Amino acid sequence: MVDVSQHNLVPEHSVLDNGGVEAVLEDYGVDRTDLPKITRRDPALPDEAEVGDVIEIRRDSRTADNALVYRLVVDS
Amino acid sequence: MTEITTEIEDSVEDTRLPRRLKEEVYGTIEDREVTPKEASEIAAAVESRYLDTRIDPLDPVGTVSAQSIGEPGTQMTMNTFHYAGVAEIDVTQGLPRLIELVDARKTPDTPMMTVHLEDEYAEDREKAHEVVWSIEATKILALGDISTNVADMLVRVDLNEGTLAERWPTAEDTEEVAIEIADIIEDSLGVSTARDGMAIEFGPEEPSYRDLFRLVEELRDVTFKGIEDVNRVVIRKEQLAPGREEFVLYTEGSAFGDALEIEGVDASRTTCNNIHEIYRVLGVEAARETIIEETMNTLEEQGLDDVNVRHLMLVADIMTNDGTIQSIGRHGISGSKDSVLARAAFEVTVNHLLDAAINGEIDDLNGVTENVIVGKPIKLGTGDVDLRMGAARREDQASEGDGEEARAD
Numbered sequence: 078m079v080d081v082s083q084h085n086l087v088p089e090h091s092v093l094d095n096g097g098v099e100a101v102l103e104d105y106g107v108d109r110t111d112l113p114k115i116t117r118r119d120p121a122l123p124d125e126a127e128v129g130d131v132i133e134i135r136r137d138s139r140t141a142d143n144a145l146v147y148r149l150v151v152d153s
Numbered sequence: 154m155t156e157i158t159t160e161i162e163d164s165v166e167d168t169r170l171p172r173r174l175k176e177e178v179y180g181t182i183e184d185r186e187v188t189p190k191e192a193s194e195i196a197a198a199v200e201s202r203y204l205d206t207r208i209d210p211l212d213p214v215g216t217v218s219a220q221s222i223g224e225p226g227t228q229m230t231m232n233t234f235h236y237a238g239v240a241e242i243d244v245t246q247g248l249p250r251l252i253e254l255v256d257a258r259k260t261p262d263t264p265m266m267t268v269h270l271e272d273e274y275a276e277d278r279e280k281a282h283e284v285v286w287s288i289e290a291t292k293i294l295a296l297g298d299i300s301t302n303v304a305d306m307l308v309r310v311d312l313n314e315g316t317l318a319e320r321w322p323t324a325e326d327t328e329e330v331a332i333e334i335a336d337i338i339e340d341s342l343g344v345s346t347a348r349d350g351m352a353i354e355f356g357p358e359e360p361s362y363r364d365l366f367r368l369v370e371e372l373r374d375v376t377f378k379g380i381e382d383v384n385r386v387v388i389r390k391e392q393l394a395p396g397r398e399e400f401v402l403y404t405e406g407s408a409f410g411d412a413l414e415i416e417g418v419d420a421s422r423t424t425c426n427n428i429h430e431i432y433r434v435l436g437v438e439a440a441r442e443t444i445i446e447e448t449m450n451t452l453e454e455q456g457l458d459d460v461n462v463r464h465l466m467l468v469a470d471i472m473t474n475d476g477t478i479q480s481i482g483r484h485g486i487s488g489s490k491d492s493v494l495a496r497a498a499f500e501v502t503v504n505h506l507l508d509a510a511i512n513g514e515i516d517d518l519n520g521v522t523e524n525v526i527v528g529k530p531i532k533l534g535t536g537d538v539d540l541r542m543g544a545a546r547r548e549d550q551a552s553e554g555d556g557e558e559a560r561a562d
Contacts, residue, residue, distance in 0.1 A: 086442045114474070114475050114476035119476065120433075134438055136438070140171075
């Protein structure tokens with residue numbers, strides 16, 4: 078299998094710890110389920126990610142420097 | 154000409170500009186004669202302009218994006234086929250391509266891959282050709298001649314030795330390749346073959362004209378080497394950076410996952426124009442990136458490159474919001490709106506109203522469409538801002554006139 082994370086199109090994915098999740102939700106004023114989703118079987122997901130985790134994605138943005146976005150891991 | 158001193162740096166870093174704009178400010182200052190005072194004025198002016206141009210709360214960004222993509226869409230070609238961009242490969246362009254992207258079709262009209270090669274393969278034409286042959290599907294007609302001997306009920310394949318040597322550059326001798334081909338024929342057609350040098354003969358078990366011709370038909374479809382879905386590969390020498398030329402392959406037909414596994418293929422730069430294949434192999438973030446890239450390229454190809462990329466980013470964000478790729482339209486985003494009235498207003502009105510009635514759905518009237526239907530103010534822009542007065546304080550300060558107490562809610 079090829080290492081998906083090495084591809085130019087795939088930004089860095091990392092699992093956000095609980096404290097980080099709280100801060101993000103507080104900052105945006107939303108619930109966990111309001112976040113964009115990522116499926117459990119997504120090839121770019123880190124191995125340790127489980128359903129319910131929040132993934133922090135560091136995109137190389139076209140309009141800003143780096144863009145941090147968050148996706149909630151969901152089943153299916 | 155101006156050196157960036159710590160003083161200038163401080164004044165620029167103090168602004169709320171994103172990194173990219175800060176770099177641009179530094180670049181501009183460096184090019185000219187600027188005093189530190191002027192530099193800080195420049196930084197302040199850029200910052201205020203930047204804050205000014207940001208989207209206001211309650212701005213209908215979706216509607217603005219829809220119009221910003223829709224209007225240029227009216228100027229695009231209706232022609233599906235166009236030999237533009239890449240050497241002799243047909244690529245769907247213009248409006249049909251844009252529609253295909255936002256509809257998230259399972260397979261594009263003209264799937265293609267751009268295959269970049271690893272260092273040693275990218276510089277050497279011979280090595281690059283090795284990769285070409287392991288990607289392009291090789292059918293029997295490319296390897297030799299087929300003849301049918303009706304009298305003896307035999308199909309005879311005369312392999313061309315030169316072609317074998319060319320297409321299997323790594324094999325020791327062509328005899329081996331012929332054996333391999335005979336094996337593939339046996340496996341895929343279920344017949345036993347007799348081989349004599351470059352000639353392979355086989356026939357149906359029972360003498361039958363129909364079976365004989367069926368075997369010939371089936372033989373034409375067997376893939377002997379390469380990826381079945383890739384019909385053609387074009388090799389081009391390209392200058393990617395000054396002084397650095399490399400071979401890049403363009404394929405007609407795509408099989409992204411398989412292509413990445415092939416030796417010599419650079420699995421970090423190779424791409425494909427099928428967003429679903431990208432999604433399957435690289436995940437939802439890569440799919441989002443590809444949607445933006447492909448829509449932007451489609452617009453640019455038509456000279457409509459002044460569409461702001463943010464509109465396309467919004468479209469891509471919405472399409473990948475739920476972790477899979479959803480199409481814009483009845484089967485995707487528009488069909489999954491919360492409001493019954495909004496869905497009914499879009500397409501297949503009666504079905505939506507009927508289903509909603511059966512399920513006892515409730516419409517909260519939050520969106521645009523449903524409020525237009527019932528004639529309420531739309532909750533957008535100034536339509537969602539109320540003026541309120543603090544009732545308690547009005548009593549004691551009635552005489553002073555307390556305009557400040559009015560606040561946006």
